[in-house]
Amino acid sequence: MSPLFPALTEALADPDGTAAHRSALRFGDRSLTYGELATAAAPLAARIGEAGRIAVWATPTLETAVGVVAALLAGVPAVPLNPKSGGSELGHIVADSAPTLVLASTGDQLPPALSALERVDVDVDVRAAPATAASAAEALASGLSPEAPALVVYTSGTTGPPKGAVIPRRAVATTLDALADAWQWTGDDVLVHGLPLFHVHGLILGILGPLRRGGSVRHLGRFDVTGVTRELSAGATMLFGVPTMYHRIAETLPDDPALAKALARARLLVSGSAALPVHDHERIAEATGRRVIERYGMTETLMNTSVRADGEPRAGTVGVPLPGVELRLTEEDGKTALAAYDGETVGEIQVRGPNLFTEYLNRSDATAAAFTEDGWFRTGDMAVCDPDGYVRIVGRKATDLIKSGGYKIGAGEIENALLEHPGVREAAVTGEPDPDLGERIVAWIVPADAENPPLLAELADHVAVRLAPHKRPRVLHCLGALPRNDMGKIMKRALTHD
Template sequence: MSSLFPALTEALADPDGTAARRSALRFGDRSLTYGELAATAVPLAARVGEAGRIAVWATPTLETAVAVVAALLAGVPAVPLNPKSGGSELGHIVADSAPTLVLAPPGDQLPPALTALERVDIDVRASRPTAPSAPYPPVLDRDLAPETPALVVYTSGTTGPPKGAVIPRRAIATTLDALADAWQWTGDDVLVHGLPLFHVHGLILGILGPLRRGGSVRHLGRFETAGVTRELSTGATMLFGVPTMYHRIAETLPDDPALAKALAKARLLVSGSAALPVHDHQRIAEATGRRVIERYGMTETLMNTSVRADGEPRAGTVGVPLPGVGLRLTEEDGTTAVEAYDGETVGEIQVRGPNLFTEYLNRPDATAAAFTEDGWFRTGDMAVRDPDGYVRIVGRKATDLIKSGGYKIGAGEIENALLEHPGVREAAVTGEPDADLGERIVAWIVPADPEAPPSTDELADHVAGRLAPHKRPRVVHYLDTLPRNDMGKIMKRALTHD
């Protein structure tokens, strides 16, 4: 398999060349060119080359990026660890993945679950000669087989202990190359983001993506609209974010003309990890003239679909399947295909292609259950397809498919409709048992004005007028805030009414 990072390989071959002088990574006021990244990562790769499997304390820092690149150069699987994980979850991940080393920034205090591991500090400042001087690790990354495990990324654990998805090198390469095709992504692009680095979006797309293209990334450390303004005003061309970030942008835009001007300069604004509400799409487009595009992926599959840079940036959709990705919708039996392209018929998304993971680590039972007999991965996500093939996700099979009055209804479209009401700041929709309907639709609302929330009847009429009468909420609960995880996804299992 060819090198995952051609520009880094070129910098190694010619330390004084143009490629070596190009900017690769910047975190705040700390940065590395491709030559400096090679000089830092190569010795580390040689250090960990015989480690078997390594853990990376994945703080949003330059050290995390260097550690993962070093592991990929050495052909050693890396396990990114969420620094915010609780003790029991972290203990499970360490016991399950059994790393022999943990890589961390110098001075970071590690939790008890990691203290038994040998620690390797990543001191970037002490490892920056003007040219790479250390030998390349024994195994060149371009000599590794496509199926070689690259990362073990743990799922969120919503249905039990987190499972480690083993992601091979070919999945990373094919996903990033497919996105390059869809987004016209080149080495001239400069990406800005403030996402965590322990998952697919922030790490693979946000760090490894620019490095594979030979471009650069500017990480904000933590997301702030002022940082977005600064970076997009000074040469950055792309912004990656999650809906919570874009919601903050939409809220800030009316009083921040500098932010609107900066966003207008961006070549591409991309949202992922959850659905971006339509009203936030509209507010950003009206203020900047730029439309946010959405893509769809998950830990086990990396990226499956996206709105293309040269396609129609239609709000509420995740676009079309990426090159090389097979996608089908199925009925509840998991095998009968949904053939309709009518924007209404709901089915479960199943995918196959080179973008998929290899297995769940130590879980052959879970791996077998995740695939159909003919080799399609069951995503658990429910969607409809528009006549032109655009995919619209309507929710998760486990929490967002509501069967009411003989209809199969996706919670996502109702949530979008509720968010178009001026009295609604945040919204989530679930189903609960109903003796007559089977399930009734329940709305969980954070009102824009807690002193004067919209009534149940008002919200029901609002939804019925935009969608259909059978999709209106029958019950409304009012909250101060919705429970969300680190990526801004609403944790619906935490929505209970006493």
């Protein structure tokens, strides 16, 4: 297949050419041009070329980006490791993926679970000439099979031990090219983000995406509103974030005119990994004149849908299927496609296309169970689809589909309605058994004023007016905070009634 990073290939082949001098990566005050990235990554690619599968200690640093690029140059599958993972989880991932070595930044303290692996420190010293650059360029130019594994990314493990999704080079390339089409993403774009680098959003979209386009990325190290203002004011054109980040932005905007001005300068504001509440959409749009667009993907599929840069930025939806991606909604049997898309009928999202993973590593049973007989991947996400193809996700099949009084109800739309109430800061909705209804709707909220929280009747009426009476919550719990994971997703299984 064609090189994953044409600009880097050009820089490897011609160290004095135009491409070599273009900005590629910046983390804080440390940066690399494409020529410098080639100088740092090529010798490392030669060093690990026969290593088999490797692990990458995925801190938000220049070294992580260089290590993953080197692995892709060498054609060696990389396993990004979350530095915040516990010992048992890391032990499972290492035993399952069996890497031969681990790449890390000099000075990183690695946990005991990695002690048996050979350690290779990533050197980003670019003062020396890359003696192996020519051979690395030749290997890259010759191309690997599109089906060759690029990464093994482990799922969150919410329903058991994490599974390693084997992501081929084909999926990386096609997803990034489809997003380039949808977002009009070019080498002139400068992306700013502060996402972790151990998952597909932060690593594949946020680091490999700009490199595939020949553009650049400025990573904040960790998300910070001040950093967003600084980078967008200094010429960055795109911002990637998750809903918790955009919520913080929305909360800050009324008292921060510099942030509003910076966001107004951006060409594209993108949110993903979970649904962005409509209330935050509206607050950001009102303050900046810019609409945040959403996209939808997951580890196994990379990206499936997105609002297009030249399309209608319809708040509360994740847009339309990306080029090359087929998407359908199915009935509860998981086989029968919905007869019509009316914007109301809930079905499970199933997808197929070149963006999909190859398999779960060492889990042929789980791989087989994840696909239908005719090759569609079962996402487990529930959605409705408008007649014009816009998809609106209403929750996960396992935790967010509530069957109450004969209706199938998605928790997501109730959460959005609750967040429109001035007394609600955060909201989650679950179901619990009910002898009459089958399940009753339970609202978990963080009140805006802990001393004066809204009453259940008030919130029930608020939801019933906006949605339908059968979607109103029957039980209310007020909390100081909702349980969230590293990506800011609410962990509903941690919401208990005692």
